Amino acid sequence: MSVEVAKHRELGLTDSEFELIVEKLGREPNDVELAMFSLLWSEHCAYKHSRKLLRQLPTEGERVVMGPGENAGAVDVGNGYAIAFKVESHNHPSAVEPFQGAATGVGGILRDVFAIGARPIAILDSLRFGELDSVRSRHLLDGAVRGIGHYGNSIGVPNVGGEIYFESPYEHNCLVNAMCLGLAKTEEMVRAAAAGVGNAVVLMGASTGRDGIGGASVLASAELGEGDDAKRPTVQIGDPFEESKVLECCLELLEKGLLVSLQDLGAAGLTSSAGEMASAGGVGIDLDVAKVPLREADMEPFEIMVSESQERMLAVVEPAKVAEVIAVCEKWQTGSAEIGVVTDSGQIRILRESEVVGEMPVEALVDGCPLYDLEPAAPEGWIYGNRTSLREDAGSEETLLALLASPSIASKRWAFEQYDSVVGSRTVRRPESADAAVLQIPEAQGAAIAVSIDGNGRRVACDPHAGTIEAVLECTQNLACVGAEPLGLTNCLNFGNPEKPAPAWQLDQAVRGLAEACEQLGVPVVGGNVSLYNEGPEGPIYPTPVVGMVGELPDPAVTCGSSFTREREAIALLGPFEPSLAGSELAKLRGELDSGLPRSDITSVASACATVRDAVRAGKLSSAHDISDGGLACALAESAIASGIGCRVDLQPLRERGCSPEEALFGEGAGGFLLSGDRETLTALGAILIGETGGSTIELAAGDRSFTVGVGTAESAWLSLGARL
C-alpha cells in the first residue's frame, strides 16, 4: 500500500480521491487505470474547484447554438451560419518553454474550433508577463510571440487582436491565453458525443509519442517552482503543417457527412477524448493501444493513453464509411487508424491486442471526481507588492509620457506585426486601427462580426468582483466603438491555488462579478476554460479573468476607428465615466496600489454602449475610443498619434463631476467613450463637448495640471516597446 500511496500522490491525487477510485472500481487500479484517473480527476480536466461556481453563469440565449460542454461554444449569425469561439490557456507549458507552449496553445484552440465543424477564421491572444526589465520576462515574451506567430501564420488563420500586460506577479507564471473564432454552417456542425454501438473509433492526424506525458496533472495542476527544467519533456511540440492537413481533412470529412462525431485530443490525450466522447454519448468504448500509430515502438499502454502528442483527432465513424474516411486522410497525407469500437458496456476498456490492460466505468472516470467547495477568505488589504517607477512630483507632461511608454499601455506593434492579420480576406479592422477587430462575414445575415478580448488583472486584484465586471464592460464598450452588439462571451479564468483562502476568494468574487455582468447585459456565456494553480515563489498571480466577446454589426463598410480623422472636429465625452486613480496605471507607476475599486453601474454603461453603437451604425461618428488604461489623457493621445492630428481639450466637465485635475487626466474606470465628429451630432447624442481636433500638439487644460505635448513626442514614447526588448 505504501508504494501505491506514493504513486497516486506523485500523480497529483489525494489519499481520499484514491480511496474513492478504489471504492468505485471495487479494487485497486492498475498503473494504466491510475494514470488515466489521475489525469481526468485533475483540476485541468475535472474543474473540481470551479465547477460549482461556474453554475452561476448564464448560458442561455436566443442566439446560442452550442453552449458550454462542447469543444467550443457557438452563436447563430443568420443565413444558416454560426460563429464558434473559445478561449483557452496554455500558461504552465509556456512558462517552461514559451515558444512551443504558446504555439501548441494556438494549435489546441484551433482544434477545439474545427472539432465542431467550423473553419477557423481568426485568432486573438491575451498575454501576461512579469515586468519588462526582467530578463526572464523578455525571454518569455519573445518566445511566446514567436510561437503564436509560427503556428497561426503557418496554418493561415489571421491573428486579429489581443492584449499584453506586464506586471510583476506574472514574473514566474506568465499567462498565454489564445482565442479562436470559426465559421460553420449550423446544420453541418458536429457534437463530440459518441453514438451508435458497433461504430468504429478512428484516430486521425499525427502519430503518438512520449511528448506531453503527464502534462495535465504534473504541469497544469500544480504550482511552478524550482527545477521546472526537469518538466521540459512534458511540454508538447507543435507541428502546424500537420495541423493544417488535419484541419482540411476534418472539414472535408464533415462536409461529406462521413463522421458521427469528432473530438480533439488535448490535455490527457486519448484518455480524455475517448472518456468524454463516451460520457457525452452514454456509451462505452473499447480501444486497442496496439493499433495506435506510434513514434516510438516500445511505448507502454499507459503512455499511449496519456500522451499529449499534438495534431490528433478522434472520430466515431459508421463501419461502412471507414474506408472512405481513411481515403480522405490519405489524400491529405495525414495518418488514420481504426483503433476501437463504440460499445454498450458503459466501460472504457483498454486492450493491447486481446489482453485487457484497463477497464473502468465511464461514469467513474469522467464524472466521478469529487467537486470541492472553496474555502474563501478575503485577504487583509493589498497582498501584492508595490514598486515605484515614477516620482510623485513628476509634471503632467512627464506623467503622460511615462504612461504612454509603460509597456502595458505602449503600442504592441512589435508583437502584432509578427502575426499575419490579413489572410482569409475578412479583416476589415486590423489591430490598433479600432477598439475591436472587425471581420466581414458575407455568408451571414449581419455581414460582419466584431471581437474583443480583455482582462486587466491588476484591477481585478484590487477588487475581484468590480474588476471582473469592468472586464466584461470593457469588451462591450470595445464592440460598441465599432458598432457591434454582443452575441456571446467566452472566458478563461486564470487564478492562483484554489486550495488557499485568498485565491479562492478572488475566484469566487470574480465568477460572481462575471455572472452579474453577463446577466444584466443579457450576454450568454457559451464556453470557457479555467486555469488554476498559477503561482510563483512569491505567491499567486493577479487574478485574471480574460473575457472574449463576439458581436455582430449590420454593415462592415459602416464601422468606426479609434483614430481622429479630420482637423477641427469636435471632441466629446460620453457615458457614466467617473475616473479614479484606484488600481490605475498611474497608481502602479507611483507604487500606490491598494485594494478597492469604485463600482460600475452596469445599466448605465449598457445604455451608453447602445448610444455609441447606434451612432456608429448610422455613420455619425468620425472616431470612437473606449477610455481605458491610462485614462482620458492616454485615450486622447492614442487617437491623436494614430492620425497625426493633435487636439485641444478642456477637462472642466470632469472636474464638475468632482474629479481632481489628476483624476480627470489619468484616472480610470468603466463607462467612458471618447468620440470625435460633428459638434451638433455629438451634442444631440448627449455627449459632453470637451474640445477640438487639430494642430500638431496635444493641449490639455486641467486646472493646475494643464500642459501641452507634441504628437510626435507622444508617439515616440508610445512606440518605444520594440526598442526596449
Add this chain to the structure above:
Amino acid sequence: MRWGVLQFPGSCDERDAVNACERTSAEARLVWHEERDLDGIDAVVVPGGFSYGDYLRAGAIARFSPAMEAVSEFAAAGGPVLGICNGFQVLCEAGLLPGALLLNESLRFTCRQLDLIEESSVELTTPEGGKVDTRLSIPAKHGEGRYYAPDGMLDELEERGQVAYRYAPGQNPNGSARDIAGVRNERGNVVGLMPHPEHAVDPLTGSTDGLRVFEAVAAAGVAA
C-alpha cells in the same frame, strides 16, 4: 480568362487568390498539387502559405510536385504565371525565376501594409503629361522574403528590366537587395513577388491596388 490556383498541403492564401482572380472578372479554380493537367487554364497563380510546412527550405519540396512540373511546361510555352510569397519562393526554387529568398534581416516574420513601386521598362505618362502613379498599397507578410542575387546578376536583372516591383523608399521590410520586392523572367511571362496582391482587392480590407498585379500578369502572358 481562366486562372488556375495551385493548392499544396500547407497552402494558406489559395482561396484568397481565387477570390482575387474572380474580382478581375476572370474565372478561377484550385489545382490540386498532384494534378498534372492544366488544360483550359490561361494563367496560373502559385499562392502563398507554407507548402509542405516549408520544411527543408521554403518552396524546396513544392517545386517537385506534379503540378509544378506542369507549371514549368506551361511557363515554357509562354503561359502567364504569378508567384506570390511562398509561390515566389517555389518559382525561384524551380529555376523559373532568378535569385533566392532568405530569412528577413530582422529574423522575424513581419506583416505590414506597405507601398510598392511598379517598375516598368517604359515611362508611363498621363494624357496631361504627368507621371503615372505607380505606387501600390499592398500588405507583405513573411519571414523569409529577403531577395538575394549576386551583384552581377542584379545588374543584369536591372538592365533587362526584370525587376518588376520595388519597396517604396524606406519601406523595405526585410532587407531585400536593392529594395526588390518582385522579379520577372526574361520573357516576362513569369512574375513573382513577396507582398500579397490577393489581399489588396477589396476596399473594405484596405486597398484594391492588388488587382493591377493580376491584370498585368494576365496581359504579360498574352504578349509572350
